[in-house]
Amino acid sequence: MTESGKPILYSYFxxxxxxxxxxxxxxxxxxxxxxxxNLIKDGGQQFSKEFQAVNPMKQVPALKIDGVTIGQSLAIIEYLEETRPTPPLLPQDPKKRASVRMISDLIASGIQPLQNLSVLKQVEEENQLPVAQKAIISGFDALEQILQSTAGKYCVGDQVSMADLCLAPQVANAERFKVDLAPYPIISRINKALLALEAFQVSHPRRQPDTPAELRA
Amino acid sequence: MTESGKPILYSYFxxxxxxxxxxxxxxxxxxxxxxxxNLIKDGGQQFSKEFQAVNPMKQVPALKIDGVTIGQSLAIIEYLEETRPTPPLLPQDPKKRASVRMISDLIASGIQPLQNLSVLKQVEEENQLPVAQKAIISGFDALEQILQSTAGKYCVGDQVSMADLCLAPQVANAERFKVDLAPYPIISRINKALLALEAFQVSHPRRQPDTPAELRA
Incomplete structure (x- = not known):
């Protein structure tokens, strides 16, 4: 927490x-x-001694809040949900909650880690784009199928949930890695609806304090 | 569910x-x-049409329960926790729950996917062991440091939690990939305590219906 008592988010745009x-x-x-x-500058600021004391995983995000520091994005979101329940990011019904968590984990464990910089650095440079694309396509094939039975306006029904908080950023990664999104009409439709929401706009990578000038929107 | 109403777990030993x-x-x-x-036999039974209808991610585990099918291990465990709360696998205190989920996600998103067969198949054969070891060592370095402040008898305090359900299987993977566990005294101590519990023994890879005879214990 800052002196003013505000939570501190360690973040990279x-x-x-x-x-x-x-x-x-x-x-x-x-x-x-x-x-x-900055995950690139100075060989990666996440590797500094100071930041390792904040998050031993040497990853962003980490959130200092209520006197503790929490790493891992979904653990942070679940904590926020339990301590600041309004508006809810999980539905009431346990089966729908399971759908939200399944989709969130599908992205957070099944896609994102496999197209992350640390994995891509381990394959030869000309293979990095295909490796990232393969991970995203494989995950999106599954996700599109799951969404056929769970989606309403958003990933699970008509309320924004934790699953949507994973979806939009993963679609942005897919675009960066030049994945063709035409085979994913439901993913694309939900992503578009999400990007129209103010919370997704103010938090967007192009509008962060550390966004380089040439990428700002 | 079976005709007898029992949940069905799609599992690989x-x-x-x-x-x-x-x-x-x-x-x-x-x-x-x-x-x-069987993730190996017939080119991987998870790729069959029948199983893709069960879990579009083509991964185990998946659990059929209460008329739904849930994929992603942590989503399944959270569902079981919400619908069958006794004994609890998450503490009551939100900060301790955050620690449990952070450790679980550290393993489920930060280690296991990076040493999974699907990733290793993308690197040359002589590099597979080093790649797997690197992912586990990097994660265990962080985990050991986190456990210094969260652990009691188990990962978070003295009650078995979801974090422990992730820890023991990840240590077993570390052993398979010949990772030296000497630098991880807390991880090793907790793992030993866990393996002494009946629930960890009956569920052990060496005691499953599909465990090959030569690996049975």
């Missing part, structure tokens, strides 16, 4: 996992300060 | 994610049937 948390904070109307951690 | 769910089912005393999905 382009990190899709940081964006998930920024959307949650915006939706719940939680005022916070950002400390940018 | 050696899948660490399947083991997480088997432990949860055992701890909560939920009677279930297993349908083994």
């Amino acid at each position: 382009r990190s899709s996992c940081s964006w998930r948390v920024r959307i949650a904070l915006a939706l719940k109307g939680i005022d916070y300060e950002i400390i940018p951690i | 050696r899948s660490s994610c399947s083991w997480r769910v088997r432990i949860a089912l055992a701890l909560k005393g939920i009677d279930y049937e297993i349908i083994p999905i």
Whole structure:
């Protein structure tokens, strides 16, 4: 917490996992300060001694709040949900909650880690784009099928949920890696609806304090 | 569900994610049937049309329960926790719940996907072991540091939680990939305590219906 008592988010403008948390904070109307951690500059500021003391995983996001520091985006969102329940990011019904968590985990464990910089650095440069695309396409094939039975206006019914906080940032990654989204009409439709919401706009990678001038929107 | 009304777990004996769910089912005393999905045989039974209808992610575990099918191990465990709360796998205190989920996600998103067969198949054979080891060591370095402040007898305090359901199977993977566990005294101590519990024993990869005879214990 800052002296003013505000939560502090360690964030990188382009990190899709940081964006998930920024959307949650915006939706719940939680005022916070950002400390940018540049994952590229100086060989990666996440590897600094100072930041390792904040998050031993050397990853963003991490949130200092209520006297504790929480890492892992979905753990942060679940904590916000339990301590600041309005508006809810999980439905009431346990089966629908399971759908939200299944979709969230599908993206957070099944797609994002496999197209992350740390994995791509381990394959030869000319293979990096195909490796990232393969992970995203495989995940999106499954996700599109799941959404056929869960989606309403958003991923699960007509209320924005944690699953949507994972979806929009993952679609942005897909676009960066030049994945053709034509085979995913439901994903594309939901993404468009999400990007029209203010909470997704103010938290967008193009509008962060650490967004480079040439990428700002 | 079977005709008898029992939940059905699609599982592979050696899948660490399947083991997480088997432990949860055992701890909560939920009677279930297993349908083994062999991830190696026939080019991988998870790729069959029949199984894709069960889980579009083509992964185990998946649990048929209460008329729905849930994929993603942590989503399954959270569902079991919400619908069968005794004994609890999450503490009452939101900050401790955040610690449990942070550790669970650290393993489920930050380690396991990076040492999974699908990733290893993308690197040259002689690099597979080092790639897997690197992912586990990097994660365990962080985990050991986190456990210094969260652990009691188990990962978070003295009650078995979802974090422990992730820890023991990940240590088993570390052993398979020949990771030296000497630098991780807390992880090792907790793992030993967990393996002494009946729920971890009956769910162990060496004691599953699909465990090959030569690996049975």
